[in-house]
Amino acid sequence: MELQEVHYPLPGLLPTKTVIQTLAAKILTYSLPLTMPSADGIDVISISLGQENALDITIDSLSIGSLHAMERGVLTVHSAGNTGLSTVRASVTSVAPWLLSVAASIIDCRIINRVVLGGWKDSATCMYLQRGNAVNGFHLNGSEFSLVQGMEVTGTCDEYNPGLYEVGCLDSSKVKGKMVLCNDVGDHSRELTLEDPLSIELVPLDLLIPQANILKRESLHDSAAPIVASFSSKGPNIIISGILKVHAVNSPASFSFSHTVYSSDKINVLQPDITALGIDILAAYSPVASPTDDLPDKKSVKFSVLSGTSISCPHVAGVAAYLTSLHPDWSPSAIKSTLMTTTRPMNAKKNPAAEFGYGAGHLDPVNSANPGLVYETFKDNYIKMSCSMGYNSSKLRKMLGDNSNCPEGPKGSPKELNYPSMTVQVEAKKPFTAKFPRTVTNVGFKNSTYKAEISKDDLVNVSVEPRILSFNSLNEKKSFVVTISGEGLDDSKSVSASLVWSDGTHRVQSPIVIYTSMYFNA
Known part of the structure; x- marks a missing residue:
């Protein structure tokens, strides 16, 4: 019996440039450079590689390169990583909020x-x-x-x-x-x-x-599918100012992480963003690489059955390219928002890590064609978020390669980033309140009215103001504020909720996660 060991990145994937034409969109899969994709007419970048641990976004080449791609209107889809295992938390390596981070799930x-x-x-x-x-x-x-x-x-x-x-x-x-x-x-x-x-x-x-x-x-x-693969890297996402302080102890049987305690304003992005099929996928394979990843093995194959977030990532990139062909004027964040808010819901009872395992849910290519509303975020928003996390103008310039400065006045909070999901870390056993201002753009019907639907745990209160959004035209924007509060959560606790905007035809869903600082070490 041939049992294949999965590595990250997967063997057989070469760091060469490959352009895949799909309808009116192009997908670019390559390692470097990421800074000039627009010169090739590229719409989506698919990256199935990365490091074993998350890096600070100001020194991570993939984060920096994908930021430049975003500036040029190109969405980067990135593998979340294959170091999750059931006992590991905060193992996701795709941490930049302008990337679309993809977990892996089993097929049916x-x-x-x-x-x-x-x-x-x-x-x-x-x-x-x-x-x-x-x-x-x-x-x-x-x-x-x-x-x-x-x-x-x-x-x-x-x-x-x-x-x-x-x-x-x-x-x-x-x-x-x-x-x-x-x-x-x-x-x-x-x-x-x-x-x-x-x-x-x-x-x-x-x-x-x-x-x-x-x-x-x-x-x-397999009627249990989809379920997040055990190896798929999990959240919470760790984005902090300065050098990332993560210490990993690696043993053959398990991984354990010890973390510093961060304030709720340091960690605010739920990642991975989404999950897609990544187990036992028939895929093209490099004919110069061994299918068993054994150097003495001289076999050559054109196709092989592969597993990993390296394999789930291109599924999402393909759907992103399809959306780009339908909406060539949409921004990368609009495409990302569409994929996240139109997902197929996942069963938390079958996935112990819940949203930290599957993000917003499972990729739904059919539902994504008509999202109704989108959350858009641009370069200036990411700069403001970075400054609110403690990055200074010097680090911004190194990351952006220009003369950007942190805006004057109040720095605000990372929770103000117009992201399709909402996440907050709170101190255990103490009352908390968190506010998430958001803005949505109407891409559905010209005249439409959306009502807020909230699903929550009894341990938290979730409110939305206003609860009704009325639009008179396409591309019209409306803002609202989500407020989350509670009397305190136990140590190592994570609580899920959700917000859905519905006009009777569209359902624009956003996951909400509240967790304690001790959740890392549980």
Whole structure:
């Protein structure tokens, strides 16, 4: 059975420039430079690469490059990262608010292989049947091969887990002509492991000679989908002034983060922004790279089944390009807002990280074609937000490459950024109040009236003023203020709410998340 380990960025994705024409829009996928995409007539940039930890936006090349692209009317869609795991919070690396950060979720079609165990000394004993998520590139034609356990045929590459498969750790003399049974294939590919390990130890070894045959691959419907992949990086987003103070302790089994405590005005953007399909996706593959990511492997394929936020990212970029072809005059933030406010809702009970795992929800290409209202944000708004977070004019100039200065007068709050989602960090067990001023632009019907619908937890109060927005023309703007308050949240607590503007045809939804400073370390 071929179990592929997922890396970030994925192997086979080359840092070369690729332009994909779709209708009247172009997608550009390349590593550098990001500063002059308009010269190529590019509408959307898709970036499936990044660092393992979030960087301060004033020193992050992807944040800076995508900011220049935004200035030129180009939206950058970026992978959220593959270091999430169920125990890790604040692992999202795509933190700049002008980027569209994409998480990964499972598809509703599972590709499986059935494994038949044989080799029993007692021929009357029934064979044991297993199945697991996998795609093999070979046919066994009914042949059975001996099973060996990973810990018996590997070196000491992983002293913490000798049964864990790692490239270069297998002893070729011990595995030739055999199937290797591994405890795991790495934390990034948990969705690709067997549902139940092949537990040959359940029967005394003197009663069998363990063998196995892999049957033809097949597909099954997964009614639980979509669910955020375990490896998909999660929020909260960490954007602070100065150098990011994050310390990571990495062990083979888990990741743990310790964080400084920040004020509520330092962290205000919910990311990842959105999730899209990113598990077991059939995709084009570089013919010069090994599909197993093993240097000695000389196989070459044009297509492969891949997983990761590197794969979910281009799904969103494709829909963004489609929207750009329908609305070529829309700003990058309008396209981003459309994708976020028209998502398919996700089930928080199936996704423990809730909005910190899937953002505004799951990508809905059909619903996104007609959003009704959009939240627009431009360069001046991002400058004001940066200054309110503590960045000075010197850092702004380095990031923007011009003579920009922080505006004079009150600095305001990052919560004033006209973002489609609303997030606030509060101090545990203390009363809180947060206000989010927002402005929406009418792109639906010329004469329309929208009413506010609020869904909230009993632990918080959410109000909107005004609750009714009436428009008389297209591109007309209306402002409102969302106020969130509460008597105090327990340590390590996160509470979700939502705001939906509806005119009877359109539903413009925005997630709202309130969490405590201790949420990081829970």
